[in-house]
Each structure stands twice: as C-alpha cells, then as structure tokens.
Amino acid sequence: xxxxxxxxxxxxxxxxxxxxxxxxxxxxxxxxxxxxxxxxxxxxxxxxxxxxxxxxxxxxxxxxxxxxxxxxxxxxxxxxxxxxxxxxxxxxxxxxxxxxxxxxxxxxxxxxxxxxxxxxxxxxxxxxxxxxxxxxxxxxxxxxxxxxxxxxxxxxxxxxxxxxxxxxxxxxxxxxxxxxxxxxxxxxxxxxxxxxxxxxxxxxxxxxxxxxxxxxxxxxxxxxxxxxxxxxxxxxxxxxxxxxxxxxxxxxxxxxxxxxxxxxxxxxxxxxxxxxxxxxxxxxxxxx
Amino acid sequence: xxxxxxxxxxxxxxxxxxxxxxxxxxxxxxxxxxxxxxxxxxxxxxxxxxxxxxxxxxxxxxxxxxxxxxxxxxxxxxxxxxxxxxxxxxxxxxxxxxxxxxxxxxxxxxxxxxxxxxxxxxxxxxxxxxxxxxxxxxxxxxxxxxxxxxxxxxxxxxxxxxxxxxxxxxxxxxxxxxxxxxxxxxxxxxxxxxxxxxxxxx
Numbered sequence: 001x002x003x004x005x006x007x008x009x010x011x012x013x014x015x016x017x018x019x020x021x022x023x024x025x026x027x028x029x030x031x032x033x034x035x036x037x038x039x040x041x042x043x044x045x046x047x048x049x050x051x052x053x054x055x056x057x058x059x060x061x062x063x064x065x066x067x068x069x070x071x072x073x074x075x076x077x078x079x080x081x082x083x084x085x086x087x088x089x090x091x092x093x094x095x096x097x098x099x100x101x102x103x104x105x106x107x108x109x110x111x112x113x114x115x116x117x118x119x120x121x122x123x124x125x126x127x128x129x130x131x132x133x134x135x136x137x138x139x140x141x142x143x144x145x146x147x148x149x150x151x152x153x154x155x156x157x158x159x160x161x162x163x164x165x166x167x168x169x170x171x172x173x174x175x176x177x178x179x180x181x182x183x184x185x186x187x188x189x190x191x192x193x194x195x196x197x198x199x200x201x202x203x204x205x206x207x208x209x210x211x212x213x214x215x216x217x218x219x220x221x222x223x224x225x226x227x228x229x230x231x232x233x234x235x236x237x238x239x240x241x242x243x244x245x246x247x248x249x250x251x252x253x254x255x256x257x258x259x260x261x262x263x264x265x266x267x268x269x270x271x272x273x274x275x276x277x278x279x280x281x282x283x284x285x286x287x288x
Numbered sequence: 289x290x291x292x293x294x295x296x297x298x299x300x301x302x303x304x305x306x307x308x309x310x311x312x313x314x315x316x317x318x319x320x321x322x323x324x325x326x327x328x329x330x331x332x333x334x335x336x337x338x339x340x341x342x343x344x345x346x347x348x349x350x351x352x353x354x355x356x357x358x359x360x361x362x363x364x365x366x367x368x369x370x371x372x373x374x375x376x377x378x379x380x381x382x383x384x385x386x387x388x389x390x391x392x393x394x395x396x397x398x399x400x401x402x403x404x405x406x407x408x409x410x411x412x413x414x415x416x417x418x419x420x421x422x423x424x425x426x427x428x429x430x431x432x433x434x435x436x437x438x439x440x441x442x443x444x445x446x447x448x449x450x451x452x453x454x455x456x457x458x459x460x461x462x463x464x465x466x467x468x469x470x471x472x473x474x475x476x477x478x479x480x481x482x483x484x485x486x487x488x489x490x
C-alpha cells in the first residue's frame with residue numbers, strides 16, 4: 001500500500017468526525033464576518049491563515065465533542081453510525097487528533113492576532129467545556145451555550161478584520177446564536193425518542209412541543225433581526241438590504257404559519273428556510 | 289403528489305437566484321412605489337422558488353400559497369400602471385388593494401365558488417395588464433421593443449396560474465403530473481422574460 005493510499009484511507013476515516021457541513025457553515029460565518037470589514041481581499045495571506053486556523057479549531061472542537069459524547073451517540077439511532085460508536089475510529093485516536101487540531105487552530109490563531117486567538121479559544125472552550133462536558137447532560141438550556149460558541153467564529157472573523165470587538169461583530173454572533181437553538185430544537189423534536197433514550201434533557205421533553213415550536217419561531221425571527229442589524233452596520237447596498245427584507249418576510253410568514261398550524265414538516269421547513277437565510281446573508285456579506 | 293426531480297430542483301434554484309438578483313439590482317429610474325411593487329412581485333417569485341425547493345409540490349396545496357401568489361400579478365401590475373398610466377394610479381391601486389383583501393377574506397371564509405370567482409377575476413385583470421400594457425407600449429414605440437418581454441412574462445405567468453387553477457378545481461387540461469412537470473420551467477421562463485424585459489427598460 002502506498003503512502004498516498006494510506007493517507008487517503010485515514011482521511012476517509014477521520015473526515016466524518018468533523019461534521020463537514022456544520023464545520024463548513026461555521027467557517028463561512030467567520031470568513032463572511034472577516035470580509036464584511038472590507039479588508040483588502042488582496043491580503044490573501046491573512047485570509048488563508050484565517051481559513052486554516054478556524055477550520056482547525058472548529059474541527060478539533062467537533063472531534064472532542066464526538067469523543068466525549070460517544071456513549072450518547074451509541075444509544076441514539078441517528079448517531080450510532082458515527083465513527084467512534086461504529087468502531088471505525090478508536091476513542092483515544094479521536095481524542096488525540098481532536099486535541100492536536102484544537103491546539104494547532106488556537107495556537108495559529110493567537111500567532112495571527114492575539115484578540116482573534118482569544119475569541120477562537122473562547123468558542124472552543126464554550127463548545128467543549130461549557131456546552132458538551134458541563135451542561136448538555138444537565139439542562140435543556142445548554143443550547144444557549146451551544147449558540148454562544150456557534151457565534152464565536154463570526155465574532156472572531158470580524159475581530160480579526162476590524163482589529164477590535166465592535167457591535168457589528170456582536171450582532172453577527174447573536175444572529176448565529178439565535179439560529180443554533182432553531183437547529184438543535186428542530187432535531188430534538190424530530191428525534192425525540194432518540195434523545196429520550198440517551199437521557200439528554202431537551203426542550204420538547206421539558207416544556208412540550210408547542211412551547212418548543214414557539215421558541216423556534218421566535219428564535220428564527222431574532223436571528224433574522226440580528227442579521228438585518230448587522231447588514232445595516234456593515235453598510236450593505238440598498239439593493240442587498242431590500243433582498244434581505246424580502247427573505248426576512250418569508251421567514252416571518254413561515255414562523256407565523258408554523259405557530260398557527262403546527263406540524264413537523266412545517267417546522268422542519270422553517271429550520272431549512274432559516275438555515276438558507278443565514279447562508280444567503282453570509283454569502284451577501286462575503287461577496288458584496 | 290409528484291416528487292421534485294433533480295432537474296426541478298435546479299430550475300427552482302435558478303429561479304430563486306434570478307429573482308434575488310433582480311431584487312438586489314432593482315430597476316433603474318423608477319419611483320419608490322413601482323420599485324416596491326416590483327420588489328414585492330419578484331420577492332413572491334423568489335419565495336415561491338424557495339418554498340417549492342423546501343417543501344416540494346405539497347406547498348401548492350396550502351391556502352396561504354394561493355393567497356400570497358396573488359401578490360405576483362397584482363404587485364407587478366400596480367408597478368406598471370404607476371409608471372405608464374399615471375391617470376389610473378389611484379383607481380388601480382384601490383382595485384389591487386380591495387382585490388387582495390377580497391381574496392384573503394374569501395379564502396379565510398372558505399367561500400368555495402365565491403373564492404374561486406374572486407381569485408379568477410383579480411388574477412385576470414392583473415394578468416391582462418401585465419400581458420397587454422408592455423406589448424402595447426412597445427408596439428407604439430413608447431418604450432424599447434424588448435420591453436415586450438415583460439408582456440411575454442405576463443402571458444407565461446397567466447398560463448401557469450390557469451394551469452394551477454384547473455389543477456385545484458380538479459379539472460386539469462393537462463394531467464396533474466404534467467402540470468407539475470412543466471411548472472418549474474415555466475416559473476424560470478417567466479422570470480427570465482421579466483428580468484430581460486425590465487433590463488431593456490421602459
């Protein structure tokens with residue numbers, strides 16, 4: 001077996017440990033926030049360093065979560081096929097790799113810019129220590145900390161571009177913060193039995209489906225509102241703001257509809273729309 | 289109900305992107321009222337594309353979709369009348385407002401035949417304006433010839449509306465499967481005609 005084949009095989013084994021879609025989305029929020037400061041794009045070295053350090057830190061954090069939650073994952077049908085519970089990757093292997101990526105990501109971030117490094121470290125700390133290790137198995141409100149950590153790549157990107165933590169970065173981070181409970185709660189309703197079996201406290205189990213749906217609707221709207229505030233602060237063109245108004249109108253319509261006629265499909269649709277909304281807004285920040 | 293195919297998804301995605309582009313670039317040299325009227329029309333087309341992508345053709349069964357989609361011809365026709373028939377601004381705005389209100393009320397009241405007649409009346413007046421006015425203006429030479437594409441878009445969206453109406457009434461001229469097969473392409477064609485027509489300018 002050649003070295004290249006061996007490496008490809010290892011990469012194929014490890015890749016699912018980083019939840020590539022989620023990591024990609026969080027990375028996009030960081031890049032979009034950085035670009036929104038209108039830094040010269042020609043400064044490609046910083047852009048590449050930002051991409052690399054954020055990717056490493058987010059991937060490391062996700063791997064450490066997978067390592068810690070391997071017992072829960074094994075009990076849930078949805079996650080039983082993940083690399084650790086399915087036996088594709090040994091726990092010690094995932095822990096070592098997760099630590100390596102996390103240290104490399106945070107170390108690189110600090111070397112790039114101390115403030116940026118602190119925010120990246122805060123994201124990792126909130127995600128792994130506060131959310132996963134401390135609160136996830138104790139209270140359904142842990143998702144708030146999941147949201148805080150999810151908002152950190154955006155705050156970090158903006159801090160790196162602007163050289164300081166300012167209100168636009170905070171608004172961007174809040175937009176992601178409000179979107180993340182939408183994501184987690186939608187899944188906790190869709191896989192309600194799975195979470196119950198695994199003994200993870202969730203919003204629908206504690207407060208019921210109706211209250212959870214209402215929280216999702218309100219949370220989605222708050223995410224859109226924060227994104228709008230950030231868009232204004234960034235100074236997007238009038239045309240782009242108009243487009244965001246239209247997209248927000250769609251979100252409002254779906255949120256109200258999901259409260260008036262609650263159903264699982266509508267709820268899942270709202271989650272998908274909110275995700276699409278976030279992605280579109282981030283792309284606008286990135287490109288325009 | 290027919291499931292979305294890969295081609296359907298691609299067509300709907302392009303529809304949404306094109307509508308988003310049109311909203312973002314706006315239309316040069318128009319007042320605030322027509323600009324927001326066109327934005328509403330294109331906005332509903334954008335949302336239609338996205339909601340069809342997310343929910344599939346099942347979205348068409350919702351009463352909300354019927355009500356909101358009425359905004360497409362109404363908003364676009366308000367924009368055209370405001371721009372090109374200044375003498376009719378107030379009466380037509382009144383008709384559009386009242387028409388939309390009636391569509392909402394008859395749908396909420398589940399008025400059956402009354403709801404269908406109201407919807408057909410409001411759609412046909414608005415549809416005729418979108419179809420006829422740009423054609424007439426370009427034939428008379430008041431606007432660039434390619435502005436007639438807006439009329440073509442109006443014709444296509446009218447055709448789509450009719451097909452969906454027949455589908456709802458259970459008396460489709462084409463099979464339900466065929467209607468849903470052509471719908472994404474029809475939406476994209478309609479939008480392309482509108483975007484090209486408005487880009488040509490009045």
